[in-house]
Amino acid sequence: MWPQVQLLVIGAVLSPGKRTVTAALRVLGLADDPRFGTFHHLLSRACWSSLHASRVLLNLLLAAFVPSGPLILGLDDTTLRRTGVKIQAKGIYRDPVRSSRGHFVKASGLRWLSLMLLTPIPWANRIWALPFLTALVPSQRYHEQRGRPHKTLTDWARQMLRVVQRWCPGRQLIVVADSAYAVIRWISDLQQGRPITVITRLRLDAALYDPAPERGAGQMGRPQLKGGRLPTLVSLVDDPKTHWKRVSLHRWYGETHREVEIVSQSAIWYHNGLPPLPERWVLIRDPQGKFSTQALLCTDLIQTPMQILEYFVQRWQVEVTFEEVRAHLGVETQRQWTDLASARTTPALLGLFSLVTLMAHERWQGQDVWVRRAA
Known part of the structure; x- marks a missing residue:
């Protein structure tokens, strides 16, 4: 073959x-x-095995770009339009590419969850998101028709991250994701055993509490899970007592320099029936008023607010990669319809983006980058 x-x-x-x-x-x-x-x-x-090919590709990427230190991973899903009665795993989802805040677009197709390595590319002078592991997330109807329990998007994400953790036993994993993965149970599961640091968005009305007080000698009853209730983050935005700190970022969604105001604190995120989650939240406000105030959470309490913000800004490169593979590698134009071919082709094309990057890195390492241009 x-x-x-x-x-x-x-x-x-x-x-x-x-x-x-x-x-x-x-x-x-x-x-x-x-x-x-x-x-x-x-x-x-x-x-x-596509899984074995993913492991080989990840090892090549680590040897070329991240030989040591923590691994910064971007996690996101995308929907690729596919039609036809023989495409069994397809479903109807919100199309994130064509939808906006005021315009909702539904698409019938296959949902893919991709894990990408966020790393600086020396000859590009910026951070790229390099896909190395992509999984098909079948629809709920697909599992119901076959009598199988449905695996949600977070179930697939947890399994993929644990696989990467086994592949890289001595490396710390830091995962950056959007608000779809701000799920207490999912994040808490990733903190069991060898913890995986998760950075994602946090709702401004999330229920935050002080840490549980220490249990006294001879105290009866069940141990407390949380302390006193803290003010919601939305109430801190307009509170005159909130002490905002202005910081400067070198990278910000296509801009080389941007100033924002932040405030941060550690707390316990808790919801009835779910395990308490210790986390550090960072509230971000734009002095120029170009974007609304938003909040981030990080499961690693040692991380500084500035570092958390820099990690999360890198997540935008995942969206850039999804756009690049559509424009230059023909993702969404393949026409396989068998189950095995459908599950293999899209991960192969996404992995091809990383493979081309490795080829360019080998060619341009230590040399001036030469790109042919039209007139």
């Missing part, structure tokens, strides 16, 4: 439009190859 795999990879890089197997063969001059069925079978029938 390996010679055919290399040809498909080269054809996927060179194809100018749709990323189908036929398009890859045509661009290589193999449109009349009588063995064309073998290339299709690589995705639909051949025995190989």
Whole structure:
């Protein structure tokens, strides 16, 4: 299979439009190859492990860009439009690319959860999000029709993070995600055993408490889970007693320099029936008034508010990568319909983004970057 795999990879890089197997063969001059069925079978029938390929790709990325230190990971999901009765795992979801605050767009397609390595690229002078592990998240209807328990988005995310933790036993994992992953039970599960640091958005009306007081000698009853109730974050925004600190960020959503005001404190996030979650929250306000006040949480109480903010700003690169793979690698144009081929093709194209980055890094390491431009 390996010679055919290399040809498909080269054809996927060179194809100018749709990323189908036929398009890859045509661009290589193999449109009349009588063995064309073998290339299709690589995705639909051949025995190989996408999970093992993800581990190999991650090791290559770590050796090239992050040989030591903590791993900063971006976690996010995206919906790729697919139609047809034979696409079994599809569902109807909110389309985050085409929707806005005032305009809701639904899309029928496949939902993918991608884990990306956030790392500075020396020759690009910025941080990139490099995909290395992507999983298909089937719809609830798909599981109900087969009599299986439904795995939610956070269930898949927890499993993927634990897999990466086993792959990198000596490395600290710091995961940056959006508000969809601000779930107490999910975050608490990641703090069991070897804890995984989670940085995500926090609701301004979240119930925050002081830590539970120490249990006295001879005290009867169940131990307390939390202390006294703290004011909500939304009440601190307009409170004149709130002491805001102005800080300057070198990277901010496409800008090279930005000043914001922050205030931070540690607390216990608690909801009835759920485990208490110790966390550090950071409240962010824009002096220019261009964005509304928002809050972040971090499960590592030692992290400074400035470091938490810098980590979270890197999350935007995940959205950039989703846009880049659509524009340049033909993600959402593939046309496989079998279950195995559908589950393999999109992770392979996302991983191709990281593979091309590794090729460019090897070519431009220690040299001036040369890019061909039009007039």
